[in-house]
Amino acid sequence: MEQDEKHIIGNLFEHWAYVGERAGLLTTAPSYKAVMPDGSDWPRRVFDVAGGEALKDIAHQIKKEQLPDAVTFTASVAEAYAPQLAAAGFQPKMTLQGMIIYLRENPPGNYPGNISFRIADKEADAKAFANIAAGSFNYRVDGAVVAHLLGQENKIKVFTGTVGGVAACSGLIYYDDNGNAGLHFIGTLPEFRGKGLAAAMTTRLLQECTQDGKRYCVLHASKAGLPIYTRLGFEPVKEVITYALVA
Incomplete structure (x- = not known):
């Protein structure tokens, strides 16, 4: 995984974990983390999955409504886990483009005064x-x-x-x-x-x-x-x- 990709996914996963911990909603297992709030779709995710072999168990727990039916990966990891994702019955639900900016080289401008x-x-x-x-x-x-x-x-x-x-x-x-x-x-x-x-x-x-x-x-x-x-x-x-x- 490239360093920029690590920056992108690392911030996202740490952010979800922080929100879950602050709200008392974080589940930490040996092979994944999850946040599953009641009455909210945010941040309702399984993330930071360590190893494709965990996906079968994650799918089992989703079917029992013990985990949210939303598991997030960066593209490189999703590609590496493709056989296990398919075998466990997962398919892509939403795709976003990870992006980065180097602030020292691209200082922000101004916004409208209204x-x-x-x-x-x-x-x-x-x-x-x-x-x-x-x-x-x-x-x-x-x-x-x-x-x-x-x-x-x-x-x-x-x-x-x-x-x-x-x-x-x-x-x-x-x-x-x-x-x-x-x-x-x-x-x-x-x-x-x-x-x-x-x-x-x-x-x-x-x-x-x-x-x-x-x-x-x-x-x-x-x-x-x-x-x-x-x-x-x-x-x-x-x-x-x-x-x-x-x-």
Whole structure:
């Protein structure tokens, strides 16, 4: 696995583990980790799978509803585990593009002055973030899980952005143990799309990462987000693939 790919998947997996641990939802087994919150689709994942031979047992536990039916790999690992994934009954469910930017070589620019950003520091902020994220990505996000992340700015920073006094976009930074930054949950409510808010939020987060002395910043882009992040200087590395059992 290339170093940039390690940066990308390492930040994502550590981020999920951190969220799960803070919320009291993390399961750590010898061959995988999992987070399975009630009433929330985030971060509902099995991840950090150590060895393709574990997939048969993971599939068994998913069928018994003891683990979430969403197992995530970076593309290199998914390729290596392809025979075991197929044998256990998994197929790709969602693919995102892992991307990286070197901040010293690509300092962030500015964002429009009509957007106001704040770091969440109270329960109402966590709820607002969860509502924006849920509306942006069309899945359940529990504000109570987000609230467990507040006040930990050395590791995680939860942002909301407002336009005309209305909370319209979300974004989150996670600083991993290797000193890298990861951007997560960059979303815009449907009624505010097409106004450049995703690019503005990303720029604000990159400014924060730069101020905090980070060199590498990673994220995982959908097809819709890929042009935005490319324009801002992110480079594609490897895909991040989530698998589910064949129905």
